[in-house]
Amino acid sequence: MIHYLKIRNFGPVRGEAELNFEIAEHLEEDAYEVRMPDNRRLLKLAYIYGANASGKTTFLNGFDFLRRVLLYPLAEKSGELSFDPFLFCEDPYAKPSYLELSFYIHGIRHLYSLNFTKESVLSEKLVFYQSKRPAELFSRTTDPGKRLAKVQFGSRIKVPSREKDLLEGNMLHNNTVLGAYAKTNVDIPALEELNKWFESFLLGTITSEHNLTDVTAALIDKNPRISEWINKILYKADDQIAKVIVPESDDLIAMPADHTFHHDFRNAILQQRTASSLDTGGNIAASGKFFGGPVERRIEFLHKADDGNIYPLSIQKESSGTKRYFGLAGPLYELIHGAHLLCIDELETSLHSDLMKYFLQVFLMNSERSQLLITTHNLSLMADPDFIRRDALWFTEKESDGSVSLFSAADFDTDTLRKDASLINAYKSGRLGAKPNLGSPYISE
Numbered sequence: 001m002i003h004y005l006k007i008r009n010f011g012p013v014r015g016e017a018e019l020n021f022e023i024a025e026h027l028e029e030d031a032y033e034v035r036m037p038d039n040r041r042l043l044k045l046a047y048i049y050g051a052n053a054s055g056k057t058t059f060l061n062g063f064d065f066l067r068r069v070l071l072y073p074l075a076e077k078s079g080e081l082s083f084d085p086f087l088f089c090e091d092p093y094a095k096p097s098y099l100e101l102s103f104y105i106h107g108i109r110h111l112y113s114l115n116f117t118k119e120s121v122l123s124e125k126l127v128f129y130q131s132k133r134p135a136e137l138f139s140r141t142t143d144p145g146k147r148l149a150k151v152q153f154g155s156r157i158k159v160p161s162r163e164k165d166l167l168e169g170n171m172l173h174n175n176t177v178l179g180a181y182a183k184t185n186v187d188i189p190a191l192e193e194l195n196k197w198f199e200s201f202l203l204g205t206i207t208s209e210h211n212l213t214d215v216t217a218a219l220i221d222k223n224p225r226i227s228e229w230i231n232k233i234l235y236k237a238d239d240q241i242a243k244v245i246v247p248e249s250d251d252l253i254a255m256p257a258d259h260t261f262h263h264d265f266r267n268a269i270l271q272q273r274t275a276s277s278l279d280t281g282g283n284i285a286a287s288g289k290f291f292g293g294p295v296e297r298r299i300e301f302l303h304k305a306d307d308g309n310i311y312p313l314s315i316q317k318e319s320s321g322t323k324r325y326f327g328l329a330g331p332l333y334e335l336i337h338g339a340h341l342l343c344i345d346e347l348e349t350s351l352h353s354d355l356m357k358y359f360l361q362v363f364l365m366n367s368e369r370s371q372l373l374i375t376t377h378n379l380s381l382m383a384d385p386d387f388i389r390r391d392a393l394w395f396t397e398k399e400s401d402g403s404v405s406l407f408s409a410a411d412f413d414t415d416t417l418r419k420d421a422s423l424i425n426a427y428k429s430g431r432l433g434a435k436p437n438l439g440s441p442y443i444s445e
Helices: 054-070 162-170 177-181 189-201 213-222 225-237 266-273 320-337 353-366 381-382 423-426
Strands: 001-012 013-020 033-035 041-043 047-051 097-107 109-117 121-129 133-145 148-153 202-206 241-245 253-256 296-297 300-304 310-314 341-345 370-377 393-398 404-408
Touching: 001 054, 013 054, 013 404, 033 341, 047 054, 047 266, 047 353, 054 097, 054 177, 054 202, 054 341, 054 393, 097 189, 109 133, 148 162, 162 177, 162 296, 189 202, 213 225, 213 296, 213 320, 225 241, 225 320, 241 310, 296 381, 310 370, 320 341, 353 370, 353 381, 381 423
Parallel strands: 047 370, 047 393, 202 341, 341 370
Antiparallel strands: 001 013, 001 097, 033 041, 097 109, 109 121, 121 133, 133 148, 241 300, 253 296, 300 310, 393 404
């Protein structure tokens, strides 16, 4: 599980910002919490609120960037890392950026730090805590001028010289150690465990633009039992839906010529990516079309009418909300039945506020080892003090220099936010910040 993510000079974040999943409020244990073997209590769910263009998505991008550099290394020395530093300053690309991730694998806390620019990974280090004192797993340094990198392993990690030399030979100056390992035929058990964990745990980010229909359909192809589970979930969205029929993956129907599909959800749909162009991060390029043409899976929803008859309806004729909920049901199944982190940007897209809340409740009450990070503008969640925790509630705000700050509702003292105060009223009144500064609706010449 993720403990915290720190980023610096990354996107609109100029200084250091930290998104922390550790429990801050002294409450009785509830569905939000998972206790680690070292007794640290972590949140399963965190929300980020803020005005448009206030930097909410930046923190989701931080996890996506990490996923790319650790699992999908650049193939050429001339390649650049896919991010931008803080740009509202002189010579922004000359300043290094920083990322730090604290996480747990098999109950053991690990701490990974990364210094980088667009051109190079300058340094990185990974330590783990089997006791109170950290033990080094590896560290690397880079000579940016010569574009050469070196790696050192800690005393507890036994790596034969041949394996180390092979790894260094593939470790370009713009690759991480784990990125180099991902493309090297070597046997280093400690790195193999890390590679498998990151590949499984970091699912990526779902945005409002993603078409998730084929993601869920692909998961059903791999595990037909998901279909029955999804039927129960969809009944909550539309109680007339008796069943969803997902035929074989080669049963396709034509779509309008301008219909494109965008995917970014782990390896569950890799078998469907082979016919599309991949970018360096393993994601389908924006110009790619599903199976190379304007087609879509044939999926039918069976509706039970008042007369007792069952009528099929193609997914193309369903509402945007029903299609969105079907698409989210597959990722939700993965979260509940596995151990993953999923980021969702603007979860409320096409969903009624009650249905969105139900989605989150299902996740909280049924997941055990997964985490969910969402951005949202849905204020109704704040209206229920029994549902949302203050230490799970984060806000972003744009500063006068164009940079972004991140803070938690748990950070406010009792003078600003009393323990019994209404979160939604405090936010609407502006006491918590993170609101658009709109001014008068009259537009003068």
